[in-house]
Amino acid sequence: MKTIVIATKNEGKAREYQKMLEPQGIEIKTLADFPGIKIDENGKTFEENATIKAMTVAKKLQLPVMADDSGLVVDALNGAPGIHSARYAGDHDDAANNAKLLQNLINVPDPKRTAHFHTTIVAVKPDGTKLVAEGRVDGHILHRPTGENGFGYDPLFYVDELKKSMAELTADQKNNISHRGKALRSFMRNFNDWW
Ligand SMILES: O=P(O)(O)OP(=O)(O)OP(=O)(O)OC[C@H]1O[C@@H](n2cnc3c(O)ncnc32)[C@H](O)[C@@H]1O
Numbered sequence: 001m002k003t004i005v006i007a008t009k010n011e012g013k014a015r016e017y018q019k020m021l022e023p024q025g026i027e028i029k030t031l032a033d034f035p036g037i038k039i040d041e042n043g044k045t046f047e048e049n050a051t052i053k054a055m056t057v058a059k060k061l062q063l064p065v066m067a068d069d070s071g072l073v074v075d076a077l078n079g080a081p082g083i084h085s086a087r088y089a090g091d092h093d094d095a096a097n098n099a100k101l102l103q104n105l106i107n108v109p110d111p112k113r114t115a116h117f118h119t120t121i122v123a124v125k126p127d128g129t130k131l132v133a134e135g136r137v138d139g140h141i142l143h144r145p146t147g148e149n150g151f152g153y154d155p156l157f158y159v160d161e162l163k164k165s166m167a168e169l170t171a172d173q174k175n176n177i178s179h180r181g182k183a184l185r186s187f188m189r190n191f192n193d194w195w
Pocket residue numbers: 007008009010013041068069070071072085086087097117150151152153154178180
């Protein structure tokens with residue numbers, strides 16, 4: 001069994017990676033297993049932030065580390081919340097973020113509520129050898145939260161392809177179509193060479 005450290009404190013992400021990687025014989029550890037590591041996510045792009053997370057933890061632990069920087073990109077808001085998705089409403093609070101998003105789109109009609117989720121995965125070794133992969137899924141922002149599954153903005157994101165909100169999908173259905181699932185499948189195509 002290979003073990004890989006994912007530089008995340010987000011339990012929703014960690015669950016998704018675990019479900020996708022375990023069947024491939026890869027065990028994951030997260031920052032829950034290495035408490036006390038402080039990461040300054042001050043990059044200007046998803047890739048910069050994912051690199052900061054992965055490098056900070058790889059240097060500290062002297063192990064290969066992967067990180068995920070992701071977010072919701074809303075066209076009518078010029079790409080917001082984007083890289084600021086986690087703290088859109090100030091705190092790392094999903095309900096407050098969702099409420100702010102609905103408020104900012106209050107007068108925006110359905111055809112203009114287009115959006116996508118984006119994930120950039122960056123993996124680095126302590127010597128700096130880097131692997132990058134990306135994924136996205138397109139959809140629309142709903143007018144009210146729908147569904148109970150997932151995390152973050154999932155209840156407000158209507159997946160065009162499946163005609164359901166992301167939070168109405170099972171974990172496997174979400175991983176099949178999601179930004180994160182696509183990024184991880186692309187990442188895994190080059191994983192063995194990088195490792
Ligand atoms: O940095 P780490 O510790 O990994 O955890 P985080 O939650 O801060 O993660 P990001 O910095 O990448 O911010 C991503 C935010 O975008 C949102 N997000 C990302 N992926 C999502 C998904 O699959 N479903 C719903 N919301 C998502 C959610 O609000 C996340 O907090």
